[in-house]
Each structure stands twice: as C-alpha cells, then as structure tokens.
Amino acid sequence: MKRPIVGIISNTHLINDQYPTHAGGTMNIEAVSDVVGAMPLVIPADPRFVRINELMETFDGFLLTGGRPNVHPEEYGEAPTEAHGQFDRNRDAITLPLVRACVDRGQPVLGICRGFQEMNVALGGTLYPEIRDLPGRMNHRMPPEGSLEEKFELRHEVSLTLNGVFHRLLGATKVMTNTLHGQGIKTAGSRIVIDGEAPDGTPEALYIRDAPGFSLGVQWHPEWNAANDPVSRPLFKAFGDAVQCWSEGRRPSSLKSA
Template identity: 75%
Template sequence: MTRPIVGIIGNHHLINDQYPAHAGGSMNSEAVAEVSGAMPLLIPADPRFVSVDELMEACDGFLFTGGRPNVHPEEYGEAATEAHGAFDRARDSVALPLIRACVEQGQPFLGICRGFQEVNVAMGGTLYPEIRDLPGRMNHRMPPDGTLEEKFALRHKVSFTPGGVFARLMGADEVLTNTLHGQGIKRPGKRVVVDGTAPDGTPEAIYIDGAPGFTLSVQWHPEWRAATDPVSRPLFQAFGQAVAAWAAERAPAPVRKIA
C-alpha cells in the first residue's frame, strides 16, 4: 500500500560556506516516516523550481520546518534590522502562499518553529525579532554549547487552553517542551488561535480557526525523538491521520472489471 506523501519544506544552505544546497534535518524525515506513517519528500523551497499548485498536487500534506533564516519582516510590514537575523526570501515566497492555499483548501500541514511563525505571518500576523529582549520574557534560544541532547532538552512548560484542541490531543492541560527559537508571535494573524503559551506568555501552540483541515503548529521542536516523546508522538500521529485521510479522499476510485 502506497504511503501518503508529506512535503517537507527545506531551507537554503551552504555546504562548507560555499556550495549551495537545499537542506532538511533528518529528524523531520524520521518523524514523518516513523510516527506519521507517511513518505517524506524534501521540497526545494524556491519559486524558480516549484509552484504552489504543483506542490499541492504532488503532496498530501506539508511539514513547515524550523530553520536558521527568519521570515523577512517586509512580509508583515516592518523594516529589517540587525536583530531580525538572516533571511530566506525564496522560502518566504513558497511557504507563505502555500500555507494560505492549504488553509483554504483544507490540505493538512504541521508548522514547527520557523514554520509556526510562517503560519502566523501568512495569516497577517507579526513577529518580535528577539523574544529575550522583551521585559519579563525568558531566553527561548538554543543553548550555544553542548550536545544535541542538551540543546533539545526539555526546558519549560507549555500551558494549553483547558478543553482546547491541544489539551484534548495531548490529554493534558500542561506539558514540558524544548525551546530553540529567538523570534515569536507579536500579533496573532487573522483566525490564528493561540492555544498554548510558555510561562512568560510567549505563544507556543496555534491553529487556524474555522479551517477545514489540520493546521496545528508549535513553536518548539517536536521532531526531536518524536517516536518516544509523549508530547511529540500524539502530534505527529494526529498529523499522519489527517494526511492519510486527505490522501484517501482524493484517491481515484478503483477501476471495476467488466465480466
């Protein structure tokens, strides 16, 4: 039986600071394949190579991943500053219209970290360039040193709306997550529902109100040990079920043999 296909939105990357490449973390593919039960397909996020219509035809769902480059602030009406960091305008040009099209059509997607921020911007929201510079906010950035285990360690709680979408999915109103981001939601976009927050009030879990499909997105990185983490696993499982349902809905009817 053919698995549904999840397009993983990649990032522009330089190998040895010289050779251009499209990159995606292997843990994203592992989570999609092992927990969501879908076939991961890395997407070169550049409008020179792909279009929204082609992607939606080729894939059953999408994973909008994290990445070092940030969404360019011009996408939400602000000027770029040094605090905004590096950018990937090609990914902006693919991801933002793709998110809006998926919301409209009901095609499932899962947003992670930068992907979470992309969803907010795509729906008309804005971002803070640096959360740790805000009064009363904690440092949500990845520790600069240490092993991967130390960098992806669980570091703060996320509180969900009691009885809300995430609380029902997780079976709990509060969970423990990792945190590896610098930017965060400033103003939620139209129809963006903040369903989970960190202890300092930073939005951590969102979905799109009234969307016909799966639109859950999180600010943390659930792809880390997704198969065993009690918070990550139900998220990727639910995403996989939504993608499978979409694939089944649009699958052509089998040809009946005429005796």
C-alpha cells in the same frame, strides 16, 4: 499499502562555504516516516523550482520546518533591523502562499518553529525579532554549547487552553517542551488562535479558526525524539491521520475547539 506523501520544506545551506544545497533535517524526515507513517520528500523552497499548485497536487500534507533564517519583516509591514537576523526570501515566497492555500483547501499542514511563525505571518500576524530582549521574557534560544541531547532537552512548560484543540490532542493542560527559537509571535494573524503559552506568555501552540482541515503549529521542536516523546508522538500521529485521509480522498475533519 501506498504511503501518503508529506512534503518537508527545506532550508538552503552552503557545504564547505561553497556548494549550495536545499536540505532537510534528518529528525524531520524520521518523524514523517516513522511516526506520521508517510513517505518524506524534501521540497526546495524556491519559486524558481516549484509552484504552489504543483505542490498541492503532488503532496498529501506539508511539514513547515524550523530554520536559521527568519521571515522577512517586510512580509508583515515592518522594516528589517539587525535584530531580525538572517532572511530567506525564496522560502517566504513558497511557504506563505502555501499556508494560505492549505488552509483554504483543508490540506494538512503542520508548522514547527519558523513554520509556526510562517503560519502566523501568512494570515496577517506579526513577529517580535528577539523574545529575550522583551521585559519579563525568558531566553528561548538554543543553548550555544553542548550535545544535541542538551540542546533539545525539555526546558519549560507550555500551558494549553482548557478543552482546546491541543488539550484534547495531547491529553493534558500542561506539557514540557524544548525551546530553540529567538523570534516569536507579536500579534496573532486573522483566524490564528493561540492555544498554548510558555510561562512568560510567549505563544507556543496555535490552530487556525474554522480551517476545514488539520492546520496546527508549535513553536518548539517536536521532531526531536518524536517516536518516544509523549507530546511529540500524538501530534505527529494526528498529522499522520490527516494526511492518510487526504491521500485516500477522504477530507479530514478540522480540529475545532470545544
């Protein structure tokens, strides 16, 4: 049986500080292949090379990955500061209209970390440049030292809305997640529903109200240990069911709140 095709948004990198690349993390590729059950293809996130209509016709769903560069604050009406960090305007030019196109069409999209933030900005929301600088907030950033296992270890609870989309999907109102982000949602965009929060109130899970298809985002990194983690696996499996439906010409139902 032909597998559905999931487009994985890439990030730009320099190999040896010289050779430019568009790259996708192996953990994302494994999650798409092994848990989603789809063929993973990495998309160069640059409007010089791809067009939104071409992507929509080529892929059955999209995974918006994390990345070191942040969404440029001009995309949500603010001036850049040193606290906003690095940017990738080419990725902004692909992912933000891609989110809106997927939501309008009902084509499956799953946002992770930066992808979670892109979904919010695409629908008119804003971001804090540095969560740890806010009163009462914890440091959500990746530990600077240690092994991958230590950097991706489960570090805090996420409380999910009772009978909400993520509660029904994951079968619990509290789940443990990793945390590797500096920025976070400030104001939710139009139709963005915050469906889960960290203990300090930082938004961690969202869905898009009245979206005709699968449109979910999480601030944590479920691609880590996706095949075995009790939170990651059902999330990617649900995404996989949606992209399978799309590939067969059946339009997956939206995940409405109760």
